[in-house]
Amino acid sequence: MQLSTKHLLGIKDLQLSDIELILSTATQFKEVLQRPIKKVPSLRDTTIVNLFYENSTRTRISFELAEKRLSADTLNFSASGSSVSKGETLLDTVNNILSMKVDMVVMRHSASGAPHFLAKHIPAAIINAGDGINEHPTQALLDAFSIKEKCGTLKGKKVVLVGDIMHSRVALSNIYLLKKAGAEVMVAGPPTLIPKYISAAFDIRVEYNLKKALKWCDVANVLRIQLERQNQVLFSSLREYNLAYGVSKKLLESINKEIVILHPGPVNRGVEIDSDVADSKQSIILQQVENGVAVRMAVLYLLSNKQNFN
Amino acid sequence: MKTILDKYQLQITIERLAYQLIENYSDLSSVVIIGIQPRGIFLSDKIFAQLKKIIPGNTIEYGKMDITFYRDDIRKELHSPNQTNISFSIEDKNVVLIDDVLYTGRTIRAALDALLAFGRPKKVELCVLINRRYSRQLPIQPDYCGKAIDSLISQKVKVEWDKEEVVLY
Known part of the structure; x- marks a missing residue:
């Protein structure tokens, strides 16, 4: 061992x-x-x-x-x-x-x-x-542990990583881990925050429409916008980002299925995720911690x- | 290879151990039995079933404990931890630790340490199926013993639970 x-x-x-x-x-x-x-x-x-x-x-x-x-x-x-x-x-x-x-x-x-x-x-x-x-390997490991605890297995599970894929170390570690464990992986977010060749490099799906991505997945790992690492303007405003890519209760209700929500923290409430989603029973943010x-x-x-x- | 206990002897030994526990404790509700992972739980499962059979409806508590994180040889080799399941308090209870073979005594030393994380028992006793005499490295002795044997350090004692026998080789 x-x-x-x-x-x-x-x-x-x-x-x-x-x-x-x-x-x-x-x-x-x-x-x-x-x-x-x-x-x-x-x-x-x-x-x-x-x-x-x-x-x-x-x-x-x-x-x-x-x-x-x-x-x-x-x-x-x-x-x-x-x-x-x-x-x-x-x-x-x-x-x-x-x-x-x-x-x-x-x-x-x-x-x-x-x-x-x-x-x-x-x-x-x-x-x-x-x-x-x-x-950020231990974050990916604890995400995997939490998904496994909630869903029983990682194999065959459809997991979408939402948001700032480009600057997120949590995203990269999660992609490596989920692929190794046999999960299906998708990244979703604005084109400016998703590296151009990521689909080919990791054999994962890319989706620019959040609703379509959430419809597809069993688990959504919502990532923080890493403003401190963005040295150029990649989207026009936080409000606009929230309107297009924020996970809101209304959006979750419109997809007619119960998905599991993860977030590695710290949460920017009202930006990538709304408070009512972060605090709902679908969210396992505190179990992750x-x-x-x-x-x-x-x-x-x-x-x-x-x-x-x- | 030599058989120490065959299927029939193993069965009556387990029955005797269960009766000895009852003999000692008229009130089983003050007793908790804890099997030590991984190999002790086969014996503790059987003793627990036997106690339920002899006194149906008794309220004896039964848990399983893993001692991996308390071992003193962690720097020599890592061992895989097993499940611990103690869903009750052991505070002021008479705890009976159960393991299959008592050899150097180091597992029981670790188990005594591990037990303290679950409360302060009134008393702790040790029940083993096989006691390998003259091979102890710590001052630990069983209170209930299925069979005491003398063996060489080069020999191995194994309880084959699937074949229901104890062999020395």
């Missing part, structure tokens, strides 16, 4: 057996989280640093809680307020932290490929908590064995 990789840099590098192992282990950790004492001693010999070079609420809290539930020692690092502002490089920062005997690194960075770069230069296990517009802790515990647990403990 082992993962085929030493790091979790992206879903791209995982095999289907790895994904299945993570999800089945997460099921057992989810049970741990229901106990009166929600903690196991598995990683009490492990120190983990959470390196966050970019803002985060859910992912950071979720990782920290997962680490604590596994009894690991944790260090939190945010770029703001650190020596990064004095000009220290990423590699120097990490090497300095590792010299204090840290075993694993959880990293979020605004540059795509930053964790891959780090993996080549340091011995510790690295978990990518989101790198630029590349991947709950499952996130269990999935991250599974990832940390499974990767901790790859360290050289002597």
Whole structure:
């Protein structure tokens, strides 16, 4: 029972057996989280640093809680307020932290490929908590876990990713994972936010009409508009985006079927999704957050064995 | 290969273990039995069924516990976790842990640790089908024992639940 990789840099590098192992282990950790004492001693010999070079609420809290539930020692690092502002490089920062005997690194960075770069230069296990517009593997894993929990299986399920596909690392990780798990994948959104060759590159469907996309799917994963990564005007206004691509209650009622709604958070209410949809019983947004802790515990647990403990 | 318990002996041993539990606890509602995953649950399933048969309508609680996350050899090798299902409180209960073979005692050490996450039991006892004597690495002994055997470290004891026999090889 082992993962085929030493790091979790992206879903791209995982095999289907790895994904299945993570999800089945997460099921057992989810049970741990229901106990009166929600903690196991598995990683009490492990120190983990959470390196966050970019803002985060859910992912950071979720990782920290997962680490604590596994009894690991944790260090939190945010770029703001650190020596990064004095000009220290990423590699120097990490090497300095590792010299204090840290075993694993959880990293979020605004540059795509930053964790891959780090993996080549340091011995510790690295978990990518989101790198630029590349991947956010633990989010895709917890999305898959939540869909599986709700629908029983991923195989053959029709999943549509709605919104800012171009700038969303959640979209890319989800596409890799869903394809590996045998789901049917579609991306939907305005043409300016969907990469031109994505259909051919991943063998997925592309739809520019939201209603048609929702009619087709069993599950809709609604993504946030990543305004901070858009350095040009890709749609005229948030209001217009909402009118054309916002998931509203009226739209869901018009398709005559009950689909499952996911959103990786943070939710921009009234932009990509309306409040009455986000808070409806169709939406499993809060279950996603709950499952996130269990999935991250599974990832940390499974990767901790790859360290050289002597 | 040597048979330690055949099908008939296995059946009467399980019956005896169930009767011993009843003998010890006149009020079964204060007792919870917990099978240790993965192999202990075959025995605990049978003992639970036997208790239901002997005293129909008793309210004994039955759970299954996985100890993977509490193992002391996690740095040597990772093991796949199994399902834990304890849907009741063990606070102030008499807990009987059930496993098939007691060997080094390390699984039971982990189980005692794991149990604490579910409350503070009044008492914890251990019930095993086979006790491999003189091979303990921790000070742990069974309270209910199907059969005690002497074996070499190089030998293996296996309970073949599908064939309903216990063999030494």
